[in-house]
Amino acid sequence: MTEPAQHDRSAPAFPALQRRGFLAVGAAAGLGALALTGCGGSSSEGGSSGADGKPKRGGRLRAAFAGGGTAETLDPHLSNLFADAARAKALFDKLADCGADMSAQPRLAAKWEPDTKLDRWTVTLRKATFHDGKPVTADDVLFSYRRIADPDKTYRAKASLEPIDLKASRAVDQRTIEFRLKRPTAEFPNILAAFGAYIIPSGTEKFDRPIGSGPFRFVSFAAGRSCTVRRYDDYWEGAPHLDELEFIIANEESARINALLGGQIEYAHELNPATARAHEDRGQIDIVRLRNSAMQAFAMKTDRAPFDDKRVREAFFLIADRKELVDGALSGAGEIGNDLFGKGYEYYAKSLPQREQDLDRARHLLKQAGADDLRITLDTSDVAAGFTEAAGIFRDQAAKAGVKIKVKTGSKDTYWSDILDSGTLCCYRSGAMPIESHISQRLLTDSSTNATRWRRKDFDALYQQAQSTRDKQARTAVYERMQRQLHTEGGFLVWGFADWIVGTAKKVRGVARDAPANTLDWARFDTVWLG
Template identity: 50%
Template sequence: MSIFHNRREFLALTGAAAGALALTGCGTGSGSGAPVADGRGKPRRGGRFRALFTGGGEQETIDPHAEALAIDMARTKALFDRLVDLDATMAPVPRLARKWESNADATVWRFTLRDALFHDGKPLTPEDVLFTFGRILDPKATTHFAQSLLSVIDLKKSRSAGKNVVEVALKRPGAEFPALLGTLGTAVVSSRYTDPAKPVGTGAFTLKSFRAGRAFVAERFDDHWDGGAYVDELRILSADADARGNALRAGEAEYGYEMTPTFARTVQADKSVRILAAKGSTAHAIVMKCDQEPFDNPDVTRAFKLLADREKLVQVVLAGQGVVGNDMFGKGYQYYPEDVPQRTRDVAEARSLLKRAGALNKTLSIYTSAVATGFVEAATLFAEQAADAGLRVKVTTGASETYFKDQLAKGVMGSHRSGAMTIPNYINDRLLTKSAFNASGWRREDFDATFAKAQSTTDAGERGKLYGRLQRTVRDEGGLLIWGHPDWLNGVSSRVRGMEAAPPNTLDSGRFDKVWLA
């Protein structure tokens, strides 16, 4: 639910004095009057930019190592920078680190730092980076999201190797280590950073005010290493989906995060709003638990994958705003094997496999929830598609509040989705024997061993082949029926420039330092 109780409260938080002002000049000027494009379409400074996200109430934070919500990530991205970030294909790209290299076995990485200033005027040093790692890995800090991912760092053996070089030692080979530094909860903080309410970062904006569950206001940091922001002021606010859409159309906001397919269709003819659609950027799936009957038989999981009418699922559940899946995560990302033929529906072959496995007369249940848009609809439609082979599939709906935890213990099938992340991170989080979120119950020692080999292979070509082999194995034998990849839909005012479609969790997603107002 939106935290805004009425229109007046929303306008007060966005800084408008009255509704009429919001509809004409609110958020467009740097003091008074709207900025005008210079005629050549070049970026210009000035103005106030208002971005709306799903809120998290009192759980919201501006601690960059405890960020858990999209609204947290947007705020910390404004205030801080990472050593490395991820591009649209989930490949690592330089940020505070200008370059990096490893030793022969990828157990030691050297990062050369940029000349960057913190908001307190002090320069970025290797000691700040080491302090950051220490803070993330503090065992008392249980909310630090990247703690598990970065536990591979051997902090005692890591060191400063000069004025602008930091040497990071690892406990085991890590060919993908730079990409880990581009993930959630890894921003670099100053060694003088002690109070999350008083952030000391190198980001393009400095904090002016923050109220969890309410609003965040930041100002341009003119000494930012990447040139600084164009807008004078950034406001990031909490609002539900309907409020985000209404505010965009009324000119009361410049950016709306994660808009629905329905909204995207509605505003097609609206010249005041533009939809940024990052094609196929996330994943929707039905998981089958490979450690339970009947899905401990690969013939059964393969049969279910053949029963899915993927095109219809995309058209109906995603309203056509997506692309069909091929039972592998990360379509379009680094290490995705594009040469694998697209799986298509084959009811006759599915029925033959099910008959051979003795599974035709079983009644199975899909455990789902309204926690995510499309979960219940996809489960219901797939149950109808499975009936074409004579299967009886029952849809069971659970509580939204605890669904993702409950799903690990309940039922033999379930609804699943994943946001954008690197393919190695997805495998690590969801497909290894000891993965905490292994919803498909996929546990194979040979698979784990191949993944470990890929992680330690420094030759990029060989590493890519190993990840391709892992992806093909899951597609052919695993319990992931990845039927579709929804488009990532965000809305912007037609006056916004400098912002393009980008997958979530990447450098250009929810990034406001390069936007300007025409």
């Protein structure tokens, strides 16, 4: 295969887009709260189709994202920003990814099969090749996972791969891997779909000219400015419709929307609700709303006063007017929550009644707990859209129940680490991920990002029971028991789920409209075409 041509890196393609500023994202809340994890759904066309309704081949699409300056990387195991993740998706593949309901969907893995004890899984690879023409093999998979698990590195998917005993896992043949696990893991496919768990060629050390197995191959990269990739004709799922795709960095939302309106780009990632409303019905551009993309919550520390008393936690559940929070903090771009993560996702306990505001009951519970004159600090920051607005709205709601809240605004640079162990009440956000992953990463006694300090041995035991249960119906029942417990006395006051908003030019087709951010169909440019 011939080497792709290099583009001039000395100057950005669109100077007007090169604004400064960073997209603040919290590791605990997943990529912009990306983990941001990914697991895909179906696509639907943006705008109107061509006369025959069929995709057209050719053309170049320019997509603008907020970026991270010189910190940007093409190493898919280090992806932390939306821009990094979108580039990684274009260049690389994972064994699985998440559907719109967060169920694992096969990608490089054609199938997976467990043994009877659920502690040994056999994964069969599909026939796929890297951009240099070499086949994707079991050795490449084991190399990639062992690199991610390096104890001296901080790769994004490291925690997700923890259940795998990589020393004992082996390549059965070129396209078959036997994964041995440290314990029964019924949701092992979620590990394969973990955010950042990309497969790279064995022995890869540098990413200045990365070789992946994704739908596009590398052309050029200038950190903080742009990245160009070109269609890979031998992609296992079929060649992309586009000839080329260029990722352009534009940190300010106003720069992205103005570039879209001015025809400098065809895809603008991360628009705010006010911008979406202003342009939704004007006919100049298309607005795509990715529903259920980010959980919006307040996290109560359950290991310290006053939230070590479950009556106080229940009172706070009842103080919240969720619709007012969605309308005010999210400008209506979302839907109300019910104090549980993952609305609409696989295993979500949708049978639980929707909690409503009940100030009388809240006051009664606070009095019972001896907290009827409660004063408390609510930590917030401008690290995520709507945080400071939500804090102010909830402060006023709490005052109606006799609770005096002092809003404290912290640094967006250290917010996620600051609120993990300190404070008692804080604004919180999380991107899409499987419910099982949310539980394992944030709600078990030994979870590394347990922001509510929820530590219950009986809850841990239920999780282990679910992971040891082969029958899905029986496993679903266990997850429902866990969610009932969280709904009654947990530490997350989940008041809403925010839309993620994307703008596209009218000629752009094939953009998925029913997939939350970070799922398979988010930023999936291999299925997009220009009409």
